[in-house]
Amino acid sequence: MALCLALGNAADAVEIMCVGFIMTEMQKSDNISTSDKEFLSAAVFLGMLFGGVTCGCRVIGGIGIGGSVPTVFSLGAEIFPSNVRGKYLSIIAAFWMVGSIYTALAAWIMLGDNFNGDKILPGVDWRWFAVVSALPAVAALVLTYYILPESPRYLVLRNRFEEAAVVLGYLSGVKVDPQMNAINEFYFSTLKKNSPVSTIAILFEGKIRTNTLILLAIWFSLSFGSYGLSSWISLLYEDVGMANAYADSFIYSAATLPGNLLTIGFIDLYGRRNMLSIGMCLAGLSVIGFALDSSQPAVVIISSSLFNCFSVVGWNALDCLSCESFPTKVRTSAMGLLAASGRIGAISAQFVNGSLEKNVPVLLFVTCGCTVMGGLIARCLPEDPSGQSLSFTEENEEDNSLEGGRH
Numbered sequence: 001m002a003l004c005l006a007l008g009n010a011a012d013a014v015e016i017m018c019v020g021f022i023m024t025e026m027q028k029s030d031n032i033s034t035s036d037k038e039f040l041s042a043a044v045f046l047g048m049l050f051g052g053v054t055c056g057c058r059v060i061g062g063i064g065i066g067g068s069v070p071t072v073f074s075l076g077a078e079i080f081p082s083n084v085r086g087k088y089l090s091i092i093a094a095f096w097m098v099g100s101i102y103t104a105l106a107a108w109i110m111l112g113d114n115f116n117g118d119k120i121l122p123g124v125d126w127r128w129f130a131v132v133s134a135l136p137a138v139a140a141l142v143l144t145y146y147i148l149p150e151s152p153r154y155l156v157l158r159n160r161f162e163e164a165a166v167v168l169g170y171l172s173g174v175k176v177d178p179q180m181n182a183i184n185e186f187y188f189s190t191l192k193k194n195s196p197v198s199t200i201a202i203l204f205e206g207k208i209r210t211n212t213l214i215l216l217a218i219w220f221s222l223s224f225g226s227y228g229l230s231s232w233i234s235l236l237y238e239d240v241g242m243a244n245a246y247a248d249s250f251i252y253s254a255a256t257l258p259g260n261l262l263t264i265g266f267i268d269l270y271g272r273r274n275m276l277s278i279g280m281c282l283a284g285l286s287v288i289g290f291a292l293d294s295s296q297p298a299v300v301i302i303s304s305s306l307f308n309c310f311s312v313v314g315w316n317a318l319d320c321l322s323c324e325s326f327p328t329k330v331r332t333s334a335m336g337l338l339a340a341s342g343r344i345g346a347i348s349a350q351f352v353n354g355s356l357e358k359n360v361p362v363l364l365f366v367t368c369g370c371t372v373m374g375g376l377i378a379r380c381l382p383e384d385p386s387g388q389s390l391s392f393t394e395e396n397e398e399d400n401s402l403e404g405g406r407h
Helices: 002-029 034-054 057-079 085-111 126-133 135-146 152-157 161-172 181-188 196-202 208-239 245-254 256-270 272-286 288-292 297-324 328-356 360-378 390-406
Strands: none
Touching: 002 034, 002 057, 002 085, 002 126, 002 135, 002 208, 002 245, 034 208, 034 328, 057 085, 085 126, 085 245, 085 256, 085 297, 126 135, 152 161, 196 328, 208 245, 208 272, 208 297, 208 328, 208 360, 245 256, 245 297, 256 272, 256 297, 272 288, 272 297, 272 360, 288 297, 288 360, 297 328, 297 360, 328 360
């Protein structure tokens, strides 16, 4: 079940990373302009923007991924116990690493050169690479259809109580009677259906408004920095004269492994907010080495890899923090709204990076500044929901709504 959710997140990474490699190949063969690269890289994020809010083929692909990713984390938050929720959500988030490594390795083998400078697979172009890049999404689709259960809350809201009891039994390992008083009280007495407009309005009421606004800013800044650099990394490596951009991009993607291990091991110990703030600030500062000295390959690889490592720490913490900061009834909508803010940040980065591609140090300083700013903003979050049950979060929000109504 966790694998289904994790593959959905991996497909997000593949969709984003593959664009940069395709642009690198098209630049060699088709001599595409800077504006072409900007719009091509932005197209997938534009699709994700619509997909995240509401639920050219790059845009269509983005809609699918954008609609699935918010659901991946909100559903995971509902089904995992609170004492291990951070760990399992971090594992799901870690599959972004799996997707990025898969994409970088496929690009290296299908499009790149070996260490002797010879093409590994002669005759294979970026179109075949695009087909291979679609496989994780197809796998996630198949597994989700056959394995992943529907959210119990979704079923209850539609009066499908028998199905909800079956799913709850499957998740808990205990047979659940849909007529049990405890089940009835937990689900039926407190839940009500909201229209999409009223659901979004709840996110800007009472104390929850502070969380919403701060998280919107963080999603924008982290997406601007990390997605912006990941989409352009192979092009930037070529721009600064790296000998084997595809091999170097693979190292860049593999650098997420230590970041994921750090998150899985320490997120429940030190808290989401601390991991988010520290990860984003260190990521931004790491890229300064690349900006100051792009003539040394070792400096470029180490600096950019550290950026990717620490930005993944930030992403894992942000994913957990975001889906735990909202009550169940608006969690999916909240994640969609936050993801949309992130897509706007990523789209902005594509045009900024495109305009600064020939001035790599300035591009990297802009990335640094935006990422560090997001890390500092994270310190303004009023509380860290680490270890709290989601039922507590929802009850707390009821109180917040009442307080908001008094002002």
